[in-house]
Amino acid sequence: MSWHLIKQTIWMGLAILGLGLLQGCQSPEDKRPDNLIPTDRMATILTEVHMTESRVSRLGLRSIDSSNIAYKHLEKQIYQKFKVDTAAYAKSYVYYAAHPRQMEELYKQVVDNLKKLAEPKKQDRS
Numbered sequence: 001m002s003w004h005l006i007k008q009t010i011w012m013g014l015a016i017l018g019l020g021l022l023q024g025c026q027s028p029e030d031k032r033p034d035n036l037i038p039t040d041r042m043a044t045i046l047t048e049v050h051m052t053e054s055r056v057s058r059l060g061l062r063s064i065d066s067s068n069i070a071y072k073h074l075e076k077q078i079y080q081k082f083k084v085d086t087a088a089y090a091k092s093y094v095y096y097a098a099h100p101r102q103m104e105e106l107y108k109q110v111v112d113n114l115k116k117l118a119e120p121k122k123q124d125r126s
Contacts, residue, residue, distance in 0.1 A: 030098060037084060037092040039102065043109035045089065048078045050110065051117070 037045065056071045079086060096103045 031095075033088075033091040033095055035088040035091065036095060037088060039096075039106055040109065041082070042092055042096065043106050043113060045078065045082050045084065046106065046110045047113040047117075048081070049075070050114065052078060 052071065052074045056067055056074065059067070059070060061067045061070065079089065096106055
């Protein structure tokens with residue numbers, strides 16, 4: 001075997017090893033989950049989540065445990081309403097949180113959704 005062929009083989013091996021290491025270093029949050037909830041649907045779910053959190057906080061429950069129990073019950077209803085399982089929601093949230101620009105766009109939609117929901121209530125009071 002010639003020196004040139006040995007050197008080329010070593011470089012190819014190092015390149016393949018380097019690519020493998022780079023892919024191995026990629027955090028799980030960076031990988032798009034197979035069951036990623038689309039942005040518009042995730043925004044709708046998050047709108048419901050935040051409305052539910054607000055509703056529970058206004059209940060005036062005396063203990064945090066009671067608030068958590070009430071919220072968990074209502075959260076389960078949200079997942080059922082949108083036909084999404086907790087794993088898909090959690091993986092999607094982690095993915096979006098690891099991608100700040102997408103998360104920012106997502107929350108812009110959530111804020112818009114909340115504003116639209118608040119508008120009819122303001123008009124009713126007038």
